[in-house]
Amino acid sequence: MEDKEARLTMMHLANLISVPMALHTAVKLDLPDLIWQGGANLPISPAQLASLIRAKFSLATEPDAVNLQRILRLLAGHGVFEEVPDHGNPPAKAFRLTDVGRTLVSDDQGLSLGAYVLQHHQDALVQAWTCLHESVIDSSQEAFKKAHGVSAYEYYGKDSACNSLMQRAMSGVSVPFVRALLESYDGFGSEGLKTVVDVGGSSGSCLAMILQRYPGLQGINFDLPEVVADAPRYQGVTHMGGNMFESVPAGDAIFMKWVLTTWSDDECKKILENCQKALPEKGKVIACEPVVPENTDNSERTRALLAGDIFVMATYSAKGKHRTESEYRNIGVAAGFTNFRALYVDHFYTLLEFIK
Numbered sequence: 001m002e003d004k005e006a007r008l009t010m011m012h013l014a015n016l017i018s019v020p021m022a023l024h025t026a027v028k029l030d031l032p033d034l035i036w037q038g039g040a041n042l043p044i045s046p047a048q049l050a051s052l053i054r055a056k057f058s059l060a061t062e063p064d065a066v067n068l069q070r071i072l073r074l075l076a077g078h079g080v081f082e083e084v085p086d087h088g089n090p091p092a093k094a095f096r097l098t099d100v101g102r103t104l105v106s107d108d109q110g111l112s113l114g115a116y117v118l119q120h121h122q123d124a125l126v127q128a129w130t131c132l133h134e135s136v137i138d139s140s141q142e143a144f145k146k147a148h149g150v151s152a153y154e155y156y157g158k159d160s161a162c163n164s165l166m167q168r169a170m171s172g173v174s175v176p177f178v179r180a181l182l183e184s185y186d187g188f189g190s191e192g193l194k195t196v197v198d199v200g201g202s203s204g205s206c207l208a209m210i211l212q213r214y215p216g217l218q219g220i221n222f223d224l225p226e227v228v229a230d231a232p233r234y235q236g237v238t239h240m241g242g243n244m245f246e247s248v249p250a251g252d253a254i255f256m257k258w259v260l261t262t263w264s265d266d267e268c269k270k271i272l273e274n275c276q277k278a279l280p281e282k283g284k285v286i287a288c289e290p291v292v293p294e295n296t297d298n299s300e301r302t303r304a305l306l307a308g309d310i311f312v313m314a315t316y317s318a319k320g321k322h323r324t325e326s327e328y329r330n331i332g333v334a335a336g337f338t339n340f341r342a343l344y345v346d347h348f349y350t351l352l353e354f355i356k
């Protein structure tokens with residue numbers, strides 16, 4: 001590689017923070033919903049968009065269309081918006097959403113990936129990033145704890161706005177995933193399955209979808225007491241507060257999505273041992289976690305999974321991580337499960353069955 005190219009690449013890497021921050025700005029200003037307009041998604045100029053923002057947020061003055069265009073251009077370069085040339089005089093630019101940008105548009109339940117974007121960039125998490133090097137020097141140092149004195153989950157539990165943003169972020173990511181999962185995976189329809197426990201189920205929205213698909217099932221949504229205290233009611237779902245490191249409610253199957261990732265190998269073993277005790281003979285844990293490939297490559301999937309891995313290191317635990325399939329297999333065996341299989345049902349999540 002030429003020196004000029006190498007310097008350009010490094011300048012780009014150093015400024016990559018502009019991308020998530022611009023994304024955060026786009027969500028804060030509600031640009032996706034303002035452009036989408038119920039499905040019209042017509043190309044809109046920054047000046048027109050500025051007027052919509054002013055009306056939406058009842059601002060005294062018009063937002064700066066030039067700065068708005070700078071945000072839109074960067075995100076167009078990253079595939080969130082499409083830049084449509086305008087042939088007027090003077091020429092102006094117009095923007096509409098791409099399929100990627102469309103994931104930020106609120107659905108009929110008000111859910112989108114927008115809450116995930118906001119949750120990831122809230123002040124408390126941004127501060128934790130500045131302590132990331134501490135987790136490399138000493139993995140007993142959680143960057144988040146270093147920055148705030150408490151773990152991320154303790155922090156969310158004490159701040160109701162954080163807690164509800166976390167729940168919306170989880171639902172915004174998980175609901176579309178579970179909808180797609182239920183189309184390709186029928187493990188919840190197994191004979192004799194009456195009760196499903198969702199360990200670390202957050203608001204219970206994933207479990208509610210499983211029960212909608214299999215109306216004969218009963219569900220227990222199990223999470224920290226402060227999380228289930230605020231959880232919405234769903235038909236067939238009983239919310240139960242507790243600590244999965246102590247015990248897990250008994251059920252015929254245990255669903256667990258995006259929980260193991262945030263804990264160390266020993267902690268995962270403990271969680272899985274408690275699940276094992278709560279299951280009948282041949283019962284299974286159906287876990288959904290990001291699973292990284294053994295070797296690094298520069299595909300979008302691998303990059304997304306490795307980026308998420310560092311988010312886990314900064315926010316949750318220096319020993320929680322995105323694991324490989326064989327790492328999960330080994331933890332399952334150590335926790336006493338006799339069988340294991342991984343199903344690559346999604347680009348981000350892999351379905352892991354641990355069978356007792």
Ligand SMILES: C[S@@+](CC[C@H](N)C(=O)[O-])C[C@H]1O[C@@H](n2cnc3c(N)ncnc32)[C@H](O)[C@@H]1O
Nearest residue numbers: 170174200201202223224227242243244257258
């Ligand atoms: C990353 S979130 C995943 C939420 C949900 N399963 C989903 O995918 O949308 C992890 C969940 O684990 C819960 N959790 C953390 N510590 C826990 C504990 N000791 N016992 C039970 N749940 C816990 C958190 O409150 C949070 O809801």
